[in-house]
Amino acid sequence: MFKKLKFEIYPNSPLVEVIFEIRFLGEPVIACRRDVFFDLIRTDYSNLLVPQTKKGGFIALEPYRFEKRDRSAGIMLAVNRFSYYCRKYSGFVAFKKEVLKLIRKFKQAYPKINTLSRIGFRYVNIIPFTREDSVVPLDRFLNIRFQMPITITGKYSNISLGFIAKTNKGSITTRIETLKATDQSGEAILLDLDYAKEEGLSMKNINKYLDESHNYSRQLFEDLITDSYRMFLRGETI
Numbered sequence: 001m002f003k004k005l006k007f008e009i010y011p012n013s014p015l016v017e018v019i020f021e022i023r024f025l026g027e028p029v030i031a032c033r034r035d036v037f038f039d040l041i042r043t044d045y046s047n048l049l050v051p052q053t054k055k056g057g058f059i060a061l062e063p064y065r066f067e068k069r070d071r072s073a074g075i076m077l078a079v080n081r082f083s084y085y086c087r088k089y090s091g092f093v094a095f096k097k098e099v100l101k102l103i104r105k106f107k108q109a110y111p112k113i114n115t116l117s118r119i120g121f122r123y124v125n126i127i128p129f130t131r132e133d134s135v136v137p138l139d140r141f142l143n144i145r146f147q148m149p150i151t152i153t154g155k156y157s158n159i160s161l162g163f164i165a166k167t168n169k170g171s172i173t174t175r176i177e178t179l180k181a182t183d184q185s186g187e188a189i190l191l192d193l194d195y196a197k198e199e200g201l202s203m204k205n206i207n208k209y210l211d212e213s214h215n216y217s218r219q220l221f222e223d224l225i226t227d228s229y230r231m232f233l234r235g236e237t238i
Helices: 034-041 092-109 203-224 227-234
Strands: 015-023 047-049 064-067 073-078 081-086 118-129 160-167 170-180 187-197
Touching (some): 015 092, 015 203, 034 064, 034 073, 092 203, 118 203, 170 203
Antiparallel strands (some): 015 081, 047 064, 073 081, 160 170
């Protein structure tokens, strides 16, 4: 559906993190050969972060993290999942290239893992805003309309909204929420898009899953933002 779409790269992009994840049935070999995988990636991902024990949790299901020294990107690895996250996103072409490179190293370390139970692609956006008459100016940024009773004026002091929509053999979870900076210096709108697919998956089709999940998520982002906010993202307005 979206195979031939091309999307521009915005100079003022609100993206703070992009994540691609694969899940599979739990395999003890992940822990047994973790050092083999680390040897394959340690040149670029040399910072090792081990999981903390959580009360009532299962330590084997908590991921080890392998991060770049500047923390701009990293890998999470647990007995049932592998993911790559990027905090300095320079476009899908570069992101996809890195994911495919890391997947090849993953397959080199774990050649018997071929069947997947889930793939996910997540776009996390933070959109700063200034209140107008103590109200969140949502319609300046997003094309969101709530069907509310007339007793609700449509002037929102805070927003926390989430919904899951079905896609072709998958789903996409959308979260829209107002946030305050920890130092109280400002506020922002969280726009979190999380695409998932769980049917008929295999390692050999990772390239296809990347394109499909990115295109769907990016198209949803384009449909959600307003034209005036898009101009800002392009650097065309102040």
